[in-house]
Amino acid sequence: MDNINVLIIEDTLEQSDALVKVLTDNNYNVAGVAKNYTEALKLFYEKSVDIIIIDVFLDGKPEGITFAESINIIPHASKPFVFLTSSQDRQIFERAKLTKPFSFLMKPFNELEILYAIEMAVEKFYEQTNVFLSEEQNTVISNDSLFIKKKNSLKKVNLEDILYIEVEERYCNIVTEKEKFVILISLTKISDLLDKNKFIKTHRNTIVNTDKIEEIILADNLIILKGNHKINLSDTYKDFIKKMNILS
Amino acid sequence: MLRAKLILILLILFLCFPAFSQEKYNNVLLNSELKIKVLKFKDEINFKKAQQFFFQKNWDSTLVYSMKQLNSGKAKELADYCHFLRGSSFRELKLFEEAKTELNLISRNFTLYPLVYNNLAITSLELKDFKKSIFYFNQLEKLSDKDQKKYYIKSLHENLGLCYLHLKQFDKAEAYFLKSSEILKIEKDTISLIGSYNNIANLYYEQYKDNLAIPYFEKAYLLSSKVKDFEVKRQTSKNMAVVEENRNNFKKALIYRKESEQWKDSLNNQSKIWALADYEKKFAVAQKQKQIKVLEVENKLKNTQRNTLFFSSIGLLLILTGGVYLYAQKVKNGKTILRQKNKLDELNATKDQLFSIVSHDLRSSVNALKNSNSKLSATLETKNYDELNHLIVQNSSIANGTYSLLDNLLHWALLQTKQLYFNKESVHLYSVIQQIEYNYKPLLLDKSITFQNSVSKNIFIFVDLDSLKIVFRNLLDNAIKFSKENGQIIFSGNDIDSDFYQIIIQDTGIGMNENTINELLQEGELLAKKGNSEIIGTGLGLQLCKQMIKKNNGTFNIESELNKGTKMILTFPKTK
Numbered sequence: 001m002d003n004i005n006v007l008i009i010e011d012t013l014e015q016s017d018a019l020v021k022v023l024t025d026n027n028y029n030v031a032g033v034a035k036n037y038t039e040a041l042k043l044f045y046e047k048s049v050d051i052i053i054i055d056v057f058l059d060g061k062p063e064g065i066t067f068a069e070s071i072n073i074i075p076h077a078s079k080p081f082v083f084l085t086s087s088q089d090r091q092i093f094e095r096a097k098l099t100k101p102f103s104f105l106m107k108p109f110n111e112l113e114i115l116y117a118i119e120m121a122v123e124k125f126y127e128q129t130n131v132f133l134s135e136e137q138n139t140v141i142s143n144d145s146l147f148i149k150k151k152n153s154l155k156k157v158n159l160e161d162i163l164y165i166e167v168e169e170r171y172c173n174i175v176t177e178k179e180k181f182v183i184l185i186s187l188t189k190i191s192d193l194l195d196k197n198k199f200i201k202t203h204r205n206t207i208v209n210t211d212k213i214e215e216i217i218l219a220d221n222l223i224i225l226k227g228n229h230k231i232n233l234s235d236t237y238k239d240f241i242k243k244m245n246i247l248s
Numbered sequence: 249m250l251r252a253k254l255i256l257i258l259l260i261l262f263l264c265f266p267a268f269s270q271e272k273y274n275n276v277l278l279n280s281e282l283k284i285k286v287l288k289f290k291d292e293i294n295f296k297k298a299q300q301f302f303f304q305k306n307w308d309s310t311l312v313y314s315m316k317q318l319n320s321g322k323a324k325e326l327a328d329y330c331h332f333l334r335g336s337s338f339r340e341l342k343l344f345e346e347a348k349t350e351l352n353l354i355s356r357n358f359t360l361y362p363l364v365y366n367n368l369a370i371t372s373l374e375l376k377d378f379k380k381s382i383f384y385f386n387q388l389e390k391l392s393d394k395d396q397k398k399y400y401i402k403s404l405h406e407n408l409g410l411c412y413l414h415l416k417q418f419d420k421a422e423a424y425f426l427k428s429s430e431i432l433k434i435e436k437d438t439i440s441l442i443g444s445y446n447n448i449a450n451l452y453y454e455q456y457k458d459n460l461a462i463p464y465f466e467k468a469y470l471l472s473s474k475v476k477d478f479e480v481k482r483q484t485s486k487n488m489a490v491v492e493e494n495r496n497n498f499k500k501a502l503i504y505r506k507e508s509e510q511w512k513d514s515l516n517n518q519s520k521i522w523a524l525a526d527y528e529k530k531f532a533v534a535q536k537q538k539q540i541k542v543l544e545v546e547n548k549l550k551n552t553q554r555n556t557l558f559f560s561s562i563g564l565l566l567i568l569t570g571g572v573y574l575y576a577q578k579v580k581n582g583k584t585i586l587r588q589k590n591k592l593d594e595l596n597a598t599k600d601q602l603f604s605i606v607s608h609d610l611r612s613s614v615n616a617l618k619n620s621n622s623k624l625s626a627t628l629e630t631k632n633y634d635e636l637n638h639l640i641v642q643n644s645s646i647a648n649g650t651y652s653l654l655d656n657l658l659h660w661a662l663l664q665t666k667q668l669y670f671n672k673e674s675v676h677l678y679s680v681i682q683q684i685e686y687n688y689k690p691l692l693l694d695k696s697i698t699f700q701n702s703v704s705k706n707i708f709i710f711v712d713l714d715s716l717k718i719v720f721r722n723l724l725d726n727a728i729k730f731s732k733e734n735g736q737i738i739f740s741g742n743d744i745d746s747d748f749y750q751i752i753i754q755d756t757g758i759g760m761n762e763n764t765i766n767e768l769l770q771e772g773e774l775l776a777k778k779g780n781s782e783i784i785g786t787g788l789g790l791q792l793c794k795q796m797i798k799k800n801n802g803t804f805n806i807e808s809e810l811n812k813g814t815k816m817i818l819t820f821p822k823t824k
Contacts, residue, residue, distance in 0.1 A: 089667065089669070090667050090668070090669050093669035093671075097671075106714055106717075110683060110686045110687055111686065112679070112682055112683040112686045113683045113686075116676075116679050116680075116683060129674055130674055130676070130708050130823070133676035133678070133679055133705070133708075134676075134705075134706055134708075135705055135706055136706075
């Protein structure tokens with residue numbers, strides 16, 4: 001389980017320092033602080049970034065929006081944004097709104113507000129709203145990772161690292177090579193959101209990452225995964241084998 | 249030889265007479281009969297036209313239209329009438345053979361059959377088929393006197409006489425002529441009587457009974473002096489001349505002949521006069537026509553004048569109504585403007601008042617800050633750290649208050665100028681309340697007020713996040729402001745129905761009375777009343793709350809009890 005990498009684009013040192021403090025206090029990883037548009041672009045491409053917090057006005061110009069616009073037009077590059085603004089001027093908003101999905105936070109803000117805004121931005125960006133704050137679910141699934149709410153902050157798990165998922169009622173046990181943890185999400189939701197070619201049901205309550213399969217022992221109805229994890233294979237779900245490219 | 253010629257002249261003369269007179273009388277009966285038929289067969293236009301032309305003596309057209317009517321084959325009842333009209337027309341056109349054929353086509357039960365007999369008789373007479381003529385006349389003779397009168401059959405005896413005369417049956421001819429003359433004498437038809445006398449005279453003359461003939465000629469001559477007809481006068485005098493000539497009394501014959509010539513001249517003169525009269529008539533008609541034309545032109549002129557007058561008056565009326573309408577509009581507009589002006593004045597006054605209060609508030613808080621700061625620096629010198637801390641806390645609370653006042657002012661201004669960005673989205677109510685409370689933690693701690701957020705963690709409401717924050721900030725601020733030490737503030741929620749969620753902000757503060765509640769809840773105007781109590785603010789905060797809640801499709805209500813506490817009750821739409 002990794003911390004979330006946040007890129008901060010903010011020209012006022014005082015405010016960026018405050019932000020960095022809040023984020024690190026809440027177990028976020030600050031990927032970098034950019035003071036202007038070019039720095040922001042440079043950092044964005046250099047570092048691995050999960051979320052971007054952007055001040056709309058950099059040096060009195062709405063460069064923050066320009067930055068959002070320029071990364072929005074690159075396919076698959078865009079990340080969840082949180083716009084920071086001290087003005088509720090409609091014109092600025094109308095422009096910022098075009099960078100969908102759009103979340104913003106009015107200055108001044110407190111710790112709780114910025115954490116809430118980050119969560120909202122992730123939810124909106126991956127179009128899975130009302131997740132982190134409900135009591136039924138705590139995970140948003142993107143195309144390459146899980147965003148899990150843990151206490152006040154978000155955590156990330158790469159989908160590639162997952163060996164298999166075991167479902168128990170409303171909970172899911174996620175097993176990676178290194179660790180094992182529980183998330184709150186229903187089986188139907190998680191199976192809907194995961195890539196069906198990669199994550200396959202092998203049992204009524206087990207989903208396996210096919211990339212991690214080492215061996216399938218049909219006689220014993222067993223699947224052996226990396227790290228010698230043994231998984232039961234139920235007859236009902238055996239069909240998936242046909243879809244796999246089997247090496248002789 | 250001379251006698252033969254005389255008779256011929258006379259015959260021709262007399263043949264015309266009966267035919268003419270009879271036609272004239274027949275018309276009355278025929279006319280009424282035809283009119284009835286026309287009314288009965290309104291749709292038969294051809295028949296109507298045929299009978300019209302018949303009465304106008306336009307024989308050719310009568311023939312054409314009666315033929316059309318016959319060819320159309322409709323209204324069989326009219327066929328006999330058509331044949332009759334055609335027969336009569338042919339006779340008038342002297343086409344006697346055709347007339348005969350047409351008349352013979354008429355069926356026996358034709359109501360006016362006696363007229364057909366009459367026509368046939370005369371036609372036969374014209375064709376010199378005297379026997380047939382006599383046969384037809386005899387048929388007519390069989391009718392009673394009354395019927396004869398009904399059909400206006402006259403000169404029957406005269407014509408019979410003529411027939412017999414031609415057939416040289418002098419006895420019969422004499423009898424009929426005498427009978428005729430008797431009747432004519434009774435009827436005092438002088439002209440016919442003269443003809444009759446002439447016929448009798450001719451009859452006798454034919455038989456060389458000159459002695460009997462001459463008195464009749466003379467009688468005729470004498471009678472002719474009483475009539476104005478020049479032709480008759482000429483004829484009788486000429487007859488007399490022939491008679492005298494035959495008696496070898498040439499002197500008298502010459503006188504008669506001269507007289508005859510004179511009558512002939514008169515006749516010619518009369519024709520000339522008539523022609524002249526006719527010409528004059530035509531001239532007069534032309535003159536009249538001209539006058540009519542002039543009058544027409546005048547009429548037209550008058551019409552145009554009248555029309556111009558009419559239209560110009562209408563135009564004037566329109567302009568007048570338009571003017572009245574515009575004036576009414578102007579008055580209305582004026583009233584509207586006045587009303588708007590009054591309202592604007594009122595609003596402006598409220599605004600002015602608001603500004604004065606706000607600036608007063610700002611001035612006093614900044615002043616307090618200033619004083620506090622100088623105190624701070626003084627305390628710093630004495631290094632009284634307890635006092636220092638106290639002052640810093642005080643400063644920050646003053647700054648907070650001022651900040652929220654300014655914040656409200658900014659939002660209020662944005663709202664008034666419709667510049668506020670407003671975007672409804674799904675909002676986690678519990679988190680938002682926590683976020684707001686976070687900022688007030690020091691204040692709550694300072695007053696030892698316990699805060700409780702018992703709103704369900706699973707509730708999402710559909711509102712604009714920032715306006716919701718403004719509402720909560722103001723309400724919490726008020727609740728803290730009006731709470732005593734060790735008070736309690738609770739945010740709780742109720743799921744009232746499937747669409748709305750109710751939030752209750754309850755405090756244990758000083759509360760307020762009914763009047764204050766009503767004033768706060770009043771629509772529209774800013775409260776803007778600075779009461780004598782220092783606590784009551786501008787009312788701007790609550791006013792802003794009300795407008796924001798309304799914009800979010802929510803409701804707002806207050807329940808309060810003096811010295812016990814206040815409940816602010818809000819509802820917002822839930823996320824679906």
